[in-house]
Amino acid sequence: MNSLHPPTASRAGLSGLVRQHFGRRAAGYEAQALLQRAVACRLAHLCRDLPLPAGPRADLGAGSGLLSRALTVEGLLQLDLCPELLARNPLQPRLVWDLNDGLPAQLQGAGLLASGFTLQWLDDPSRQLAHWCRALAPGGWLALAVPTAGSFPQWHRAAAAAGVPCTALELPAADRLLNAAAGAGLHPRHSRVLRFSRPHQGGLAALRHLQRLGAGASRRPSLGTGELRRLLSHWPEQEVLTWEVLLLVGHRNHPVAVTP
Ligand SMILES: C[S@@+](CC[C@H](N)C(=O)[O-])C[C@H]1O[C@@H](n2cnc3c(N)ncnc32)[C@H](O)[C@@H]1O
Numbered sequence: 001m002n003s004l005h006p007p008t009a010s011r012a013g014l015s016g017l018v019r020q021h022f023g024r025r026a027a028g029y030e031a032q033a034l035l036q037r038a039v040a041c042r043l044a045h046l047c048r049d050l051p052l053p054a055g056p057r058a059d060l061g062a063g064s065g066l067l068s069r070a071l072t073v074e075g076l077l078q079l080d081l082c083p084e085l086l087a088r089n090p091l092q093p094r095l096v097w098d099l100n101d102g103l104p105a106q107l108q109g110a111g112l113l114a115s116g117f118t119l120q121w122l123d124d125p126s127r128q129l130a131h132w133c134r135a136l137a138p139g140g141w142l143a144l145a146v147p148t149a150g151s152f153p154q155w156h157r158a159a160a161a162a163g164v165p166c167t168a169l170e171l172p173a174a175d176r177l178l179n180a181a182a183g184a185g186l187h188p189r190h191s192r193v194l195r196f197s198r199p200h201q202g203g204l205a206a207l208r209h210l211q212r213l214g215a216g217a218s219r220r221p222s223l224g225t226g227e228l229r230r231l232l233s234h235w236p237e238q239e240v241l242t243w244e245v246l247l248l249v250g251h252r253n254h255p256v257a258v259t260p
Pocket of ligand 1: 085
């Protein structure tokens with residue numbers, strides 16, 4: 001049971017663990033990533049016919065390329081921390097890069113920055129999102145899907161009832177992300193918080209699913225065996241697991257014409 005609870009990292013050190021977890025599970029990622037695939041299709045639908053300006057284009061945290069393949073936009077740089085996932089990505093060009101270090105210089109003045117289910121892994125999601133928005137060319141577009149703080153209420157409830165810490169990844173609040181994007185000059189064309197429920201037959205299946213996806217890294221110390229048993233005994237069997245996901249499509253201001 002303890003294997004469900006990986007070693008944890010300090011705020012500063014999560015990238016290494018995240019990379020390890022996704023790397024180990026890279027071969028099985030797409031079979032588990034049904035929600036990520038469905039959300040990629042929805043985001044792609046919202047992005048059809050965007051008037052993209054000139055400038056570099058990238059999928060930030062592209063992984064195996066689910067979102068880029070759904071978007072069908074030419075020339076998206078496939079950027080990710082995890083070389084094992086990138087190796088399974090059929091698209092080019094690819095770049096191994098840690099987004100906690102900001103964006104590579106080649107993405108300044110971007111025409112499109114897309115990202116699915118990645119921003120939440122970064123140390124300061126609001127700050128990095130503002131940085132992404134500022135890197136857009138005038139008229140450049142952001143297309144984002146990110147799980148947010150209202151996710152996994154069943155896990156939080158079970159942990160509270162069991163009197164054990166909730167070891168779910170801390171997720172950013174949707175309104176903080178929207179404020180950060182607006183503060184960095186993004187004009188939303190579409191902004192919605194959606195809820196998706198996965199039938200999971202209770203806690204054990206939910207935690208195993210996250211592990212198989214590679215999404216098992218946590219900043220919090222792992223539970224001991226007894227604590228985990230208590231958690232699972234307070235997590236009703238057959239309960240669904242709910243994800244809250246922010247979808248945001250927006251563009252950066254065109255420059256204001258200054259008349260002499
Ligand atoms: C749940 S997967 C999503 C992959 C893909 N966007 C999709 O929708 O299927 C999260 C991705 O974020 C990447 N990631 C996590 N932290 C990162 C970081 N600090 N820098 C770059 N990529 C990161 C992971 O390696 C992984 O590929």
